[in-house]
Amino acid sequence: METLRFGIIGMGWMGQLHAEVLHQLRSTRLAAIAEIDDARRQAMSARFGVQAYADYREMLADPEIDAVSICVRDLDHLAPVLAAAEAGKQIFLEKPIAATVEDSEAIVSAASRAGVKLMVGHLLRFDPKYRQMRDAVASGQLGDVIHLYARRNSPRTEGPARYRGELPLALHVTVHDLDIILWMLRPHKPVSVYAESVEKLLAPLGTEDSVFALIRFDTGAVAAVESSWVLPAGTPTKLDYQMEVVGTEGASYLSGGYSGLALVSGTGIEFPDNFHQPAVGNVRMGDLRAELEAFASAVLSGEEVPVDPRDSVDAVRLALAIIQSARSGQRVSLL
Ligand SMILES: NC(=O)c1ccc[n+]([C@@H]2O[C@H](COP(=O)([O-])OP(=O)(O)OC[C@H]3O[C@@H](n4cnc5c(N)ncnc54)[C@H](O)[C@@H]3O)[C@@H](O)[C@H]2O)c1
Structure with missing residues (x-):
């Protein structure tokens, strides 16, 4: 695999920035987006020329998607990560990993059980x-x-x-x-x-x-x-x-x-x-581009991601x- 095909969950402020970077990097391709807000979903689908889903679980069923970038708000991280891990997708997750220690540990365990990479966006x-x-x-x-x-x-x-x-x-x-x-x-x-x-x-x-x-x-x-x-x-x-x-x-x-x-x-x-x-x-x-590029590089090469998700916990x-x-x-x- 030379290019990592990404779906983004949540196309708000950060999701749109991720989309720009994933669209521009040579090692990644923005393949789809999932967004619950109808107007935003339609606008972003048109802007990036990609398939858009209202329900991220439908996007996760697409075998053409290798990885997801999860950009929903801090309190909502657990459910999409669990679903993405179950679907076998590589996971980039915006910071903080979750809003409780229990959810954070559940996220690390789910990725580890599924054998997928997980990296949290500590862009500094x-x-x-x-x-x-x-x-x-x-x-x-x-x-x-x-x-x-x-x-x-x-x-x-x-x-x-x-x-x-x-x-x-x-x-x-x-x-x-x-x-x-x-x-x-x-x-x-x-x-x-x-x-x-x-x-x-x-x-x-x-x-x-x-x-x-x-x-x-x-x-x-x-x-x-x-x-x-x-x-x-x-x-x-x-x-x-x-x-x-x-x-x-x-x-x-x-x-x-x-x-x-x-x-x-x-x-x-x-x-x-x-x-x-x-x-x-x-x-x-900037840092955002560097961290997404580093994540894609780790997935494509099979190396460890540069930010250990246990650090995020x-x-x-x-x-x-x-x-x-x-x-x-x-x-x-x-x-
Ligand atoms: N690294 C940084 O410097 C930085 C900066 C800002 C935000 N963040 C992080 O990025 C994440 C998102 O923050 P934001 O500012 O973009 O929030 P936001 O509210 O602008 O965007 C969230 C988007 O997710 C959508 N959404 C909610 N539930 C959904 C679902 N089930 N399926 C699909 N879409 C759904 C919302 O409609 C919205 O468009 C947060 O975790 C935040 O902490 C990181």
Whole structure:
């Protein structure tokens, strides 16, 4: 097999970006889509020129589909993954792997039982900056890690507008940084977490404005993590992110969002995305493209996928401990 034929389940914001990439990569072909919203399904079928299904189970019955990319919302991941595994499809799943540890473990077991590959879209692993920082930690260049700091803040016009309070911030956003921190410090493990959250602007939607967490590792290292999705609407970047690692022999500092490219008009300034999924001419580039290409390459070559799905379960476990601590006001032990 030289080309992996994909079906996408869920053609919302992420599904459309996946479709562009899968349409453009040489190693993949977008073969079909499944979308429950009638108008969106018809529009996307016309836009990409592929067969469209209202029921993803019909798409999964098509032997011409080798792999699926599952892009439904975080709370809905379990059912399509179980069905795709049963149908013997290779599975790329958007992050977080699921919204509970039980569902996450069921997803890993189902893929393993079916003998199909499963990779979760932790796209920061494919950002060269995070990769180089992690390699500096892993090589010992920074010595023993003393502390880490991670920030991921975005304007209220993004996530809260899209998800209307459906999801806890830690599970949807912080999970990106949690996966990276766990990846950097593996095989060491987090032993406890203490978190505080603020519910002010988004309290009517039942979700948090901001979350701050302190995670203690078995080495004694501490990670401080900050996530917010209520920056003012006029914020000139869609994502303000940072990370730092301080060790006994050195330190590393990563920043993004104010991305090195400013577009200034008569009324304001904008820093466009040039890291996750920028459109460069007609081509969708960035970490998203890199992760889908890496998944396809692993399936086609028979190699291991580059993100172990058990890591994705660990990231969800930590996100849920953050939520538990913020709600209870108590430090949560992870031992
Ligand atoms: N990697 C990232 O940076 C990143 C960014 C945003 C979202 N995500 C993840 O992507 C996933 C999707 O998020 P989104 O923002 O695209 O959500 P969305 O609401 O824009 O899209 C979800 C789509 O799934 C469709 N859908 C729902 N149930 C379906 C079903 N049974 N069959 C077929 N279609 C169905 C909906 O109609 C909708 O079009 C989430 O898990 C989210 O966390 C990842």
